[in-house]
Amino acid sequence: MSVAVEAPPAANGASSSSPQYPDQYYYVDQILDRPGPRTDEAFSAGDPVKSFLREQCKILVIGAGGLGCEILANLALMGFKDIHVIDMDTIDISNLNRQFLFRPKDVGQPKATVAAEFIMKRVPGVKVTPYYGKIQDKDDDYYMQFNIVICGLDSVEARRWINATLVNLVDPENPESLKPLIDGGTEGFKGQSRVIFPTISSCYECSLDMLNKPTAFPICTIANTPRLPEHCIEWASVLEWPKVHADKKMDTDDPEHISWLYKVASKRAKEFKIEGVTWQLTQGVVKNIIPAIASTNAIIAASCCNEAFKIATTAAPFLNNYWMLIGTDGVYSYTFEHEKKSDCPVCGGETMDVEVGKGWTIERLIEWLTENQKIQIKKPSLSLGTKPIYFQAPPQLEESTRPNLEKKVHELIPEGGEVTVTASTLPFTLTLRLAFV
Amino acid sequence: MKESQDIESATVQLSPVLETTGLPGLPDSKERRYDRQLRLWAASGQSALESAHILVLGASPTSTSILKNLVLPGIGAFTILDDGVVEGKDLGANFFLETDSLGKNKAEEAIKHLGELNDSVAAHAETRALESILDDDPTYLHKFSLIIAENIPQRILERVTALLWDSSTGAGDGDADADASQTVAPPLIVVRTSGFLADFGIQLKEHSIITTHSDSAASLRIDKPFPSLLAHAFSLNFDKMDVTDHGHIPFVVILVRVLQEWKNDHAGKAPSTYAEKQEFKQRIVKMKKKDDEENFDEAVAQAYKAWTNTIVPSEIEALFNDPSTKNLTANSDPFYHLVHALQIYTSQPPHTLPLSATLPDMKSDTKSYIHLQRLYKEQAAEDKARFTDILRGIEAGAAGAGGGGSVALGMVDDFVKNAHALRLIRGKKWTGLTDDVEALTLAREMAPAAVATHLSLSALYAFEGKNGRLPKPGDGADREEMTAWVKARLTATGWAPEPEPEDSAMTGADEEEEEPMPKEITLWEHVTNAVGEVSRAPAAELPTTAALMGGMVAQEVIKVITKQYIPIDGVCAVDLASSTTGTVKV
Numbered sequence A: 001m002s003v004a005v006e007a008p009p010a011a012n013g014a015s016s017s018s019p020q021y022p023d024q025y026y027y028v029d030q031i032l033d034r035p036g037p038r039t040d041e042a043f044s045a046g047d048p049v050k051s052f053l054r055e056q057c058k059i060l061v062i063g064a065g066g067l068g069c070e071i072l073a074n075l076a077l078m079g080f081k082d083i084h085v086i087d088m089d090t091i092d093i094s095n096l097n098r099q100f101l102f103r104p105k106d107v108g109q110p111k112a113t114v115a116a117e118f119i120m121k122r123v124p125g126v127k128v129t130p131y132y133g134k135i136q137d138k139d140d141d142y143y144m145q146f147n148i149v150i151c152g153l154d155s156v157e158a159r160r161w162i163n164a165t166l167v168n169l170v171d172p173e174n175p176e177s178l179k180p181l182i183d184g185g186t187e188g189f190k191g192q193s194r195v196i197f198p199t200i201s202s203c204y205e206c207s208l209d210m211l212n213k214p215t216a217f218p219i220c221t222i223a224n225t226p227r228l229p230e231h232c233i234e235w236a237s238v239l240e241w242p243k244v245h246a247d248k249k250m251d252t253d254d255p256e257h258i259s260w261l262y263k264v265a266s267k268r269a270k271e272f273k274i275e276g277v278t279w280q281l282t283q284g285v286v287k288n289i290i291p292a293i294a295s296t297n298a299i300i301a302a303s304c305c306n307e308a309f310k311i312a313t314t315a316a317p318f319l320n321n322y323w324m325l326i327g328t329d330g331v332y333s334y335t336f337e338h339e340k341k342s343d344c345p346v347c348g349g350e351t352m353d354v355e356v357g358k359g360w361t362i363e364r365l366i367e368w369l370t371e372n373q374k375i376q377i378k379k380p381s382l383s384l385g386t387k388p389i390y391f392q393a394p395p396q397l398e399e400s401t402r403p404n405l406e407k408k409v410h411e412l413i414p415e416g417g418e419v420t421v422t423a424s425t426l427p428f429t430l431t432l433r434l435a436f437v
Numbered sequence B: 001m002k003e004s005q006d007i008e009s010a011t012v013q014l015s016p017v018l019e020t021t022g023l024p025g026l027p028d029s030k031e032r033r034y035d036r037q038l039r040l041w042a043a044s045g046q047s048a049l050e051s052a053h054i055l056v057l058g059a060s061p062t063s064t065s066i067l068k069n070l071v072l073p074g075i076g077a078f079t080i081l082d083d084g085v086v087e088g089k090d091l092g093a094n095f096f097l098e099t100d101s102l103g104k105n106k107a108e109e110a111i112k113h114l115g116e117l118n119d120s121v122a123a124h125a126e127t128r129a130l131e132s133i134l135d136d137d138p139t140y141l142h143k144f145s146l147i148i149a150e151n152i153p154q155r156i157l158e159r160v161t162a163l164l165w166d167s168s169t170g171a172g173d174g175d176a177d178a179d180a181s182q183t184v185a186p187p188l189i190v191v192r193t194s195g196f197l198a199d200f201g202i203q204l205k206e207h208s209i210i211t212t213h214s215d216s217a218a219s220l221r222i223d224k225p226f227p228s229l230l231a232h233a234f235s236l237n238f239d240k241m242d243v244t245d246h247g248h249i250p251f252v253v254i255l256v257r258v259l260q261e262w263k264n265d266h267a268g269k270a271p272s273t274y275a276e277k278q279e280f281k282q283r284i285v286k287m288k289k290k291d292d293e294e295n296f297d298e299a300v301a302q303a304y305k306a307w308t309n310t311i312v313p314s315e316i317e318a319l320f321n322d323p324s325t326k327n328l329t330a331n332s333d334p335f336y337h338l339v340h341a342l343q344i345y346t347s348q349p350p351h352t353l354p355l356s357a358t359l360p361d362m363k364s365d366t367k368s369y370i371h372l373q374r375l376y377k378e379q380a381a382e383d384k385a386r387f388t389d390i391l392r393g394i395e396a397g398a399a400g401a402g403g404g405g406s407v408a409l410g411m412v413d414d415f416v417k418n419a420h421a422l423r424l425i426r427g428k429k430w431t432g433l434t435d436d437v438e439a440l441t442l443a444r445e446m447a448p449a450a451v452a453t454h455l456s457l458s459a460l461y462a463f464e465g466k467n468g469r470l471p472k473p474g475d476g477a478d479r480e481e482m483t484a485w486v487k488a489r490l491t492a493t494g495w496a497p498e499p500e501p502e503d504s505a506m507t508g509a510d511e512e513e514e515e516p517m518p519k520e521i522t523l524w525e526h527v528t529n530a531v532g533e534v535s536r537a538p539a540a541e542l543p544t545t546a547a548l549m550g551g552m553v554a555q556e557v558i559k560v561i562t563k564q565y566i567p568i569d570g571v572c573a574v575d576l577a578s579s580t581t582g583t584v585k586v
């Protein structure tokens, strides 16, 4: 596969590609002034590539957290000068052990704004445009303006959204519509980075089954046979909170809410002689906290930015297409090509063949969909052509289709019938072709 | 709730909800700041970090990246040694220098911006030249917990590696007379970068790890059940149990019972052939009262544990024969006293490691699980008591011989808990020039790409050492000189350039379109690529390379200092043009 972002010739002189002070790009220029042994022929050494990188290339960073802070600093030093950053969060004290653009005085401020200001102050000549809000607030025109998108997110849902959005953006008639997506993620001493060329190479959705399944405890264990401290905590948050607090929504960022869960879980644990419920464990379970350290973020962010630099400049071949790192036992890393799936609901175009048991009800089919690692969908709605099978919303439609839940699948859908699956959280539809076994 | 603006002054917060419960209060500000890392290395790792003082030779972009990743998690103190002044090129690649820094001392400027990342870290600048310290004040280096040398010229680097290696008498030397004067020099991490390429290695005499955080679980002793477990397995009347209870018997109990019954029928032997193993699983399946008894499914899935022999793992056995264990003296590192105690412990029946108190979750009801958990905890406590008795006996003997000290109880706990996953690393003196022919021969076969990266960086150092200057970027003659140097190193290992593969594509007569086989890249091609990359930008401190090395080296520092997780054993080579890394033992 060889996809290169074309570096157009310099427009008029090298105005903003010139450094702010002598030798600002002394080191980066050594790489850009001549090709290496593995550099593609398309590489235009010297001024053309510098002018593209420093005057024309526009890059979007999604997330200004652990990875985002590192990504922004790297991009600025590598010579990207028109950087945009989106983040919907504000700064929390627990961010300070790794998000190095923030100080204690910034706690409570929007991450995107504080990070952008810091970068512009530290690296002269770089423009960072922050947006404090959700990626879903922005439309196709917004995403169309960028040459490259880098994601440093901790949310699977947000990644799926941007991935699907960039895949949908691709117009075969317009090469500019293909936006390389670089994605990074970390957990403790481990992490991965990858390069996605939407519609051309394996996308985020193609590899969904590689994710660790979030630990979900069966409700009967929580309710009847708790064995672990986690079971007691789940009992407090899933069963007791709604019972006691009725309409009041649980806010996992509110320490008093965590304290309440901790208190209730501790009482239950004592009753069952289970040891190990602590405040920190309670918080970890209900917030699904993933351990995070600066060093792993630095590795993964550097890898993402190195790939962005190689894509923007063709100074060296870019990653094809997945790099994973495990730092717990020595340094182990693995570079491989993750295969595109022809039945990927986002980039595959083919319908997904599904074998359905003869006795399955619509409810069972929905349950199967929500449990499937390849699909990972919450609250799916089903239809056959234009005919609704079951809709989660609006309420009238939910009510009118609810009786179908009890019905057998084959009563409503013929063999080989194509079922359209949608979910409000995801910007794509999935088509299933059913076979009864 | 708004966080306090000044986290250092914030202490334990009051929680009205917890006030009358007798439960501990909310985590304090430090616990909240470090929450995401305490989940990885706990308070013990954190306090090790906070007691450490790191010295970094050179205020390069890579050095400040490494330090950033150590200051944020709260290393105790760091010192940057650099006598140079900030130039434009430093500023452009180093996030921790500002325009104001131009013309000022690099170390002093860098510590300003690194220090502000974390108020609880002490930041020092050392503005003397490294060579004058080596000449006049060599013991200066010994006061640090760990030293990092980045892109130090070969001539000076060799003095540093020699000073730290030769003055350090690791217990592994087995020289009992050296005890009195035993000094352990700080570990040294040598980092080298050039454009897209980089490598690093740790020079340490020996490094023992108890808390390895290994993924491998300790044996549940199903094949060698301790008395109370065996008694419990036979105290239950499976047949008379009601369906609910039967569906909640923990799989451990099922396996212990079925295995014992099997042994009774098979002259005391566990299943060994494929047919026997299948038959064993069938026995379990037949015990089901209902089809959906998941605990019995779990027992079938875990049945291999019944014929997995619980023995002392060979890696642990190797520790018993380590010179440091064999030549134990009163002043030996506590680790070897613990290993020696373990050796005696395992020489006694049942010839296993002490039992681990941790029982994984399994299908069961609360009562059965908690009861089983209690059996494990009680036996683990008993095993630990027997182990501790042996250890204290050794210590008493040593005290009689003039030695002293006893291993702290917390360390004994950790040791017993992790006895199945202990690790000892014995390093080598750093020689970037790789004179070890045997090691290089093995490495070039195992990891040709990593060897090529490593050797081309060494060639760069050798070039600088010989010519007193760096190669000119892109210069053909300089590149040839480095290539020749690498070739000489490889030839010394008996290597000869692979013959050019014949171009068979044209001679192929068959018309069918075949997928071209991806061509295996030869060692020589790797070398050509790597030397070519070094020649392209010999001294380039690429910010992304610096950042990536900053992360990798900081991970290693954390692992070495906390004595948790496992540091690299050898040299890690990084090629960011091909987005690959590899570790070679050279």
Ligand SMILES: [Zn+2]
Binding pocket: A202, A203, A204, A205, A206, A207, A340, A341, A344, A345, A346, A347, A348
């Ligand atoms: Zn896809």
